[in-house]
Amino acid sequence: MRITGLIFNVQRYCIHDGPGIRTTVFMKKCPLRCLWCANPEAIKGIPEILYYQNRCNKCYRCLDACIHGAISVPSYGEFVTIDRNICERCEDHMCITSCDQDALKLAGRLISVQELMEEVKKDNIFYRNSDGGITVSGGEPTSQPQFTLEFLKRCKEEGLHTTLDTCGYTSWNLMKEILKYTDLILYDIKHMDSTRHKELTGVPNHLILRNLETIFTKTKIPTIIRIPIISEHNDSRDNMEATARYLKKIGATEVNLLPYHRLGIEKYQRLGMDYPLGTDIQPPNETYLEEIETIFTSYGLNCLRVY
Amino acid sequence: MAQERFSYINHVVSRESILTERVRRLKEEIRRQPVYGDWERDHLLTEYWRHSDNEQIYIRRARAFYKILTEKAISIFDGELIVGAPTRYLSGSAFYPEYGCDWIEEEWERFFSREADRFCPGENNREAVLKDIQFWKGKSLLDVVLPLWRREFGNLMEDMIEARVTIDIKPATQGRQIVNFIKVLNKGLKEIIKEANEMKDGAALDTAHNLRKYYFWDSCIIACEAVIEFAKRYANLAREMAKREANELRRRELEKIAQVCEKVPENPASSFHEALQSLWFTHLCIQIENNSYGYSLGRMDQYLYSFYKRDIEQGVITKEEAAELLACLWLKFSTIYWLTKGASAVICQTSNFQNVTIGGRDRDGNDASNELSRLIVEVDTALKLRQPTLSLRYHECSDSNFLFECAEDIATGGGKPAIFCEKYAYSVLPLYGIPLEDVIEFAPIGCVEMGIPGKTTPFGGCFVSLPHCLELTFTNGIHRKTGKKVGLETGDVESFSSFDEFMNAFFKQFEFVHHVIVTCNNTSEVAIRPDLTPCPFNSALIADCIAKGQDIHSGGGRYKQFYSSYPFGMVTTANSLYVIKKLVYEDGRVTMSELKDALSANFEGDKYGRLRKLCMDLPKYGNDIDEVDGIHRDLFRRINNIVTREKNAFGYPMAPAYLGITVHYWFGASCGATPDGRLAYTPFADGSLSPYPGTDTCGPTAVIKSATKANTSPALATLFNLKFYPSVFTNREGMKKFWYLIKTYSDLGGYHIQFNVVDRDTLLRAKEHPEDYPDLLIRVAGFSAYFVDLAPMVQDEIIARTEHSFG
Numbered sequence A: 001m002r003i004t005g006l007i008f009n010v011q012r013y014c015i016h017d018g019p020g021i022r023t024t025v026f027m028k029k030c031p032l033r034c035l036w037c038a039n040p041e042a043i044k045g046i047p048e049i050l051y052y053q054n055r056c057n058k059c060y061r062c063l064d065a066c067i068h069g070a071i072s073v074p075s076y077g078e079f080v081t082i083d084r085n086i087c088e089r090c091e092d093h094m095c096i097t098s099c100d101q102d103a104l105k106l107a108g109r110l111i112s113v114q115e116l117m118e119e120v121k122k123d124n125i126f127y128r129n130s131d132g133g134i135t136v137s138g139g140e141p142t143s144q145p146q147f148t149l150e151f152l153k154r155c156k157e158e159g160l161h162t163t164l165d166t167c168g169y170t171s172w173n174l175m176k177e178i179l180k181y182t183d184l185i186l187y188d189i190k191h192m193d194s195t196r197h198k199e200l201t202g203v204p205n206h207l208i209l210r211n212l213e214t215i216f217t218k219t220k221i222p223t224i225i226r227i228p229i230i231s232e233h234n235d236s237r238d239n240m241e242a243t244a245r246y247l248k249k250i251g252a253t254e255v256n257l258l259p260y261h262r263l264g265i266e267k268y269q270r271l272g273m274d275y276p277l278g279t280d281i282q283p284p285n286e287t288y289l290e291e292i293e294t295i296f297t298s299y300g301l302n303c304l305r306v307y
Numbered sequence B: 001m002a003q004e005r006f007s008y009i010n011h012v013v014s015r016e017s018i019l020t021e022r023v024r025r026l027k028e029e030i031r032r033q034p035v036y037g038d039w040e041r042d043h044l045l046t047e048y049w050r051h052s053d054n055e056q057i058y059i060r061r062a063r064a065f066y067k068i069l070t071e072k073a074i075s076i077f078d079g080e081l082i083v084g085a086p087t088r089y090l091s092g093s094a095f096y097p098e099y100g101c102d103w104i105e106e107e108w109e110r111f112f113s114r115e116a117d118r119f120c121p122g123e124n125n126r127e128a129v130l131k132d133i134q135f136w137k138g139k140s141l142l143d144v145v146l147p148l149w150r151r152e153f154g155n156l157m158e159d160m161i162e163a164r165v166t167i168d169i170k171p172a173t174q175g176r177q178i179v180n181f182i183k184v185l186n187k188g189l190k191e192i193i194k195e196a197n198e199m200k201d202g203a204a205l206d207t208a209h210n211l212r213k214y215y216f217w218d219s220c221i222i223a224c225e226a227v228i229e230f231a232k233r234y235a236n237l238a239r240e241m242a243k244r245e246a247n248e249l250r251r252r253e254l255e256k257i258a259q260v261c262e263k264v265p266e267n268p269a270s271s272f273h274e275a276l277q278s279l280w281f282t283h284l285c286i287q288i289e290n291n292s293y294g295y296s297l298g299r300m301d302q303y304l305y306s307f308y309k310r311d312i313e314q315g316v317i318t319k320e321e322a323a324e325l326l327a328c329l330w331l332k333f334s335t336i337y338w339l340t341k342g343a344s345a346v347i348c349q350t351s352n353f354q355n356v357t358i359g360g361r362d363r364d365g366n367d368a369s370n371e372l373s374r375l376i377v378e379v380d381t382a383l384k385l386r387q388p389t390l391s392l393r394y395h396e397c398s399d400s401n402f403l404f405e406c407a408e409d410i411a412t413g414g415g416k417p418a419i420f421c422e423k424y425a426y427s428v429l430p431l432y433g434i435p436l437e438d439v440i441e442f443a444p445i446g447c448v449e450m451g452i453p454g455k456t457t458p459f460g461g462c463f464v465s466l467p468h469c470l471e472l473t474f475t476n477g478i479h480r481k482t483g484k485k486v487g488l489e490t491g492d493v494e495s496f497s498s499f500d501e502f503m504n505a506f507f508k509q510f511e512f513v514h515h516v517i518v519t520c521n522n523t524s525e526v527a528i529r530p531d532l533t534p535c536p537f538n539s540a541l542i543a544d545c546i547a548k549g550q551d552i553h554s555g556g557g558r559y560k561q562f563y564s565s566y567p568f569g570m571v572t573t574a575n576s577l578y579v580i581k582k583l584v585y586e587d588g589r590v591t592m593s594e595l596k597d598a599l600s601a602n603f604e605g606d607k608y609g610r611l612r613k614l615c616m617d618l619p620k621y622g623n624d625i626d627e628v629d630g631i632h633r634d635l636f637r638r639i640n641n642i643v644t645r646e647k648n649a650f651g652y653p654m655a656p657a658y659l660g661i662t663v664h665y666w667f668g669a670s671c672g673a674t675p676d677g678r679l680a681y682t683p684f685a686d687g688s689l690s691p692y693p694g695t696d697t698c699g700p701t702a703v704i705k706s707a708t709k710a711n712t713s714p715a716l717a718t719l720f721n722l723k724f725y726p727s728v729f730t731n732r733e734g735m736k737k738f739w740y741l742i743k744t745y746s747d748l749g750g751y752h753i754q755f756n757v758v759d760r761d762t763l764l765r766a767k768e769h770p771e772d773y774p775d776l777l778i779r780v781a782g783f784s785a786y787f788v789d790l791a792p793m794v795q796d797e798i799i800a801r802t803e804h805s806f807g
């Protein structure tokens, strides 16, 4: 059976997503809508056009190239606008090849498990020398369960160390299968208060927490908890305390803090999206990060910062 | 963050004890004072030459050297502990008119006003200089060599130089060598004089050949005595200054300097201080004698260690004092310059490639790194100087704390140390017939080539531009920019029916150009030097010269198999060949005639613009894609074959070495558009393994895979630059992963790799506000330079280079 998945990046030499030198496969599609998402091109389960305005020289070649009429110009001399509703159903993406400025790019490509294996095996010698391996991330890998499952299985057959980077929002039955081929879990916790969690991510947190508890009770897979630190949104002392207390209770030991950054902000513009968080939010400051670390360490948790 | 030290690393001394008040002041002074182009040495030489017509050439050179060292003005600068300067000034260079003088006259004004590598004229008297230059006309090495070249090839070599198919050899420099410091430090020059004397005493004078040897030994003695005399002059000066010195502390320092200079380099050094001073005098005088760059220091942490260890154990000095002395020596390295023609100045960018090697293994195969190796890295990290160049001999058993310290140095952004994988050297050097005990001692010379300390002959090397050879294939031998015929007529490019045919024509062009250059270089690098510019002091410090009674240029040195050809532009050529193969011969999307026209039109116009896009959209070297990397690999194989078929002046096969310094700017500026989409007169990809800027999009592991697909053996060098963000090193884990990367590079058969760890924003800001970044050190293709010192063109490329993000 030829299983294919939709991915938007295979990044080699990743050194922050698990032990050793790793290749991270970024899958498309995610059930959450986190306000601060740094990979907005990962959210939807379809390929999307990225429009780099800074490269566009307004030659308007793409206007003719798109036979679906998705591209228009408000008035001559302005940048083009793209009707993304039309693009959703497009299969030819003719606009991309028409642009000789590389201003139009496609985020997302279909790939078979076999092809993906070939790609990730290219760095085998680096994994071997560094005790590294493969990380599946996204988007949310469990939202393409068949593909993720098959891919991880193949990785294990090849003797590669596997890491699953997940938001945890999936059914336990699916998760359980995927975990059979997972050596390390990176598990995101975004807020302890479910109402607030829904405001920030679009979904409540019950399922996420329940799955995490099941991981600790039913499996022995090492699990690192990853907490994005988003100023004014989830970084209150109360929430940090609550998180630490909870993690301690369920038996977690390792915590990674991911301080908010704005590196993804331009991608929103390229996708024709608004940046939901607004540009006012600053990355957390050093002193406060240290305070947060102290909270976690005071609960006996190992706490590491990851950028 | 560059200024902070990584907390998880152990250091020998604190940063403050390296950057003492004295060291800071000296550093500031060196930065503040102009770099002088000083005619003093050249005038003394000319004076001697005017009145010594009848002397045998060895003796004449040695006595001229004696005159220079005993008459040149000397000073001890405030606060110095290690003394001796190349010119009358703190920093600078002489001109060496005996190697070529036309260029000095032509460029006299420009030395002092040009964009890069600017010099200050100081107290030179222009009239006197011109008079001296007049004297050398018709006598200088270049004047003598030109008619010889013309006899062989007409004006071809000169046309090639003009077309920049090869390097402009003015001012006929040599270098790239490590002399026998071990002997000078442990036995003193007096031992060398003794040996030469013994040989001289037993010399037969019955044949011209034997008489020549007699003169040679005599010249070695005179030259060594000159250096001893030079040191004693410093001793006297220090004594004089001590008498007048009011400050008690400084007075004692001056007395100490007097004591040290009285003793070394004549006698064996018996302390760390003496060893450093002896080393410095030797290194300095080699460069006063010979117009050169790339004179390197070899395995300094090895041959200095016994002096260091003894002094520390016996309480003669503290580690902190040792660090300060070392820092004083380091500052000295940054006062030596190499004054060259504007063109070559762009190439070397104020660097003169004094390479210091650390690490590696000892004779028993154990890790040779020691406390001094670490101290050297710490001094280098703290000082952030453009010179010396620092090289790490990497092997798998290297002490990890030592490696971490090296990475800390890399993280400061100077690109130092460059990393050299021993494994490669061990596999290649035996192919040259080097016995194991010497292979073990190898050290990089100049920027990246391997040398055997104290045993290899110096040389300049034959640069050949491959993208130019590609151009000649398209034009049937005509250089586009100059319109001159410098290549072969390999036929109309449109008539080649297969890619193989095209490749064959290309290699024929290369073979032809290479043959002309090597032949001419054999004449200018070796054949005429014994009679024009012998170097007795240098020869005295290279194994077998004294035993054989032969100057280095006459074949006295032990290893003469390292004369190298430097084919460069590998990556630009490989990318271009791939485009030709794919677009023209495989897919037929473009005809050869269209491509040819597009190149001569420099891709201008709508039609060619679209063709250029096709060219650029094809895969490029550096992304671990077998199709393109395979062409790069084939290039190495076939070029190695062609190079080694040519012979050097001593009958050995030429050795290929793929370096490139920053020649990719200079040579690129005379090469038309290339099929990879590169526009006319823009730089090539640097080095021989670095991807073309901006085309490597898959990160460092992919670049490393691409770079190691070619079997580069028996190349004596490859050059590979990668850019890194310092954030990689912020914790122990990141640090380990960095070294796993290097280990894998070594496992895959890599040789040299170096890192540019500067973030893009810093560079942009530095370009805008150079005054805020006087210290920003970057490493470009084999050497380090202050960013603000570089020509804007060079700055721009550094900014454009792909950065590997780890965030």
Ligand code: SF4
Pocket (backbone or CB within 6 Å): A055, A056, A057, A058, A059, A060, A061, A062, A063, A080, A098, A099, A100, A101, A102, A103, A104
């Ligand atoms: S083809 Fe490209 S450059 Fe031209 S208008 Fe469209 S996006 Fe802009």
Ligand code: SF4
Pocket (backbone or CB within 6 Å): A049, A065, A066, A067, A068, A069, A070, A071, A082, A086, A087, A088, A090, A091, A092, A093, A094, A095, A096
């Ligand atoms: S993706 Fe398809 S529909 Fe959208 S602009 Fe491009 S060609 Fe048109």
